[in-house]
Amino acid sequence: MEESWKKLIEEMQNGSLRAMTRLITRVENREDGWLDAMEAIYRIGGNARVIGITGPPGAGKSTLVDGLTRRLVDSGFDVGIIAVDPSSPFTGGALLGDRLRMGKATGLNGVFVRSMATRGALGGLSQAARDAVKIMDAFGKQIVLVETVGVGQDEVAVVKAADLVLVVCVPGMGDGIQAIKAGVMEIADIFVVNKADLDGADQVVRDIQAMLDLGAGPSTPDVPVVKTSAALGSGMDHLAAVMLERLESRQRDHEWLKRQVKEEIFVLLEKEIARHLRCGWERNGNLDRVVGQVMSGERDPYSFVKEVVEQFAQSCPEIRT
């Protein structure tokens, strides 16, 4: 491993916050040698538990994270927070404002908050957040809370990296589950109905419960629905307790752990292979050539993809190009 990486990792192990945060930046930027560095970092950690928190914009995720953090710290946990906000697909810029609403947690001793932008497709939200989790883990964090952007495709990916997923709902969004019905319902390990001091909270709980009952089978795990009002602090102790209990049972689920590791390997591979192919083609002009051919009608994207994929094809006879 390159000396500058080695030094940073060493400094991090000696407790340097600065070294840890610099490692997150360098890994996020995919600086040369990052895979070697992550290999070493992965071996140091392995103890942190990851909780993903997702839900529609304005559901109170940051405030909820703030409140949960205080309770986890009170219970003796060393907590890290990753707050993800979207990058502009046009400029690549991002406004990361979640710290604003985490005022109480950020002041607590030992709590660490890192804001990350989604940075479009390359590098990917889920991978950058996953790497940051590993680095915080190696730094000694016991629980890492990952707060995602609103609801959509990306968050489903980020929560796959979590040991436990909280889906936050609020009253006043149509028929209660309107805003989060697609894809996101299935990923919840715990439903949180936040802003429960507002009218309609019980209706949201009933809607979620009805939907869970519909999908329930003998092998479906029960999913708790917890009412909170994060801004007022009510229901938060209960939520923290439910969360810790679920976290513990998750760790005994070997089938589930196996799926997580498999998923982790594939997400990494996908991103890295695509990144390398793209970089190589941009350098040798292959991509430009094909783009030109497609535009002039000489060629189509499908035949090109087929040609590329055939290099890998022999490993899986079931998929025929």
Added chain:
Amino acid sequence: MNTEKRVRVLVGKPGLDGHDRGAQVIAYGLRDMGFEVVYTGLRQKPEDIARAAVEEDVDVVGLSILSGSHLAMTRKVIEKLAEMKASDIMVLVGGVIPEEDIAKLKEIGVAGVFTAGTPVAEIAEFIRSHVRNQGPDSQSVA
């Protein structure tokens, strides 16, 4: 090196000054110019701003101060950054700053001062041309 480097900027308002429209305009403007901007909001203690800057590993801290306490507040932020071995983070100050204080701010370590009316593009350009070198020599934090 095929990196995906983005310049990260923290925009903070130290002290008891309750007007953050200017800071927000800068934050949105820098975002639109491709920066990752961490906005920490109103009424921050200098030590909280310094700590946030280290946690977020930003390249630049931009302080927006309209209250007249720019010298004291900026000095404290710079001191706290030094305590956290983060003096390599560039500090900029914006807001209502009397002409005669600009030199004083630079003396205590501020890289640039931008008073009201400065176009965001000018600040962006300043950051891009002054941000710390990301070469291997600048990577150790000790």
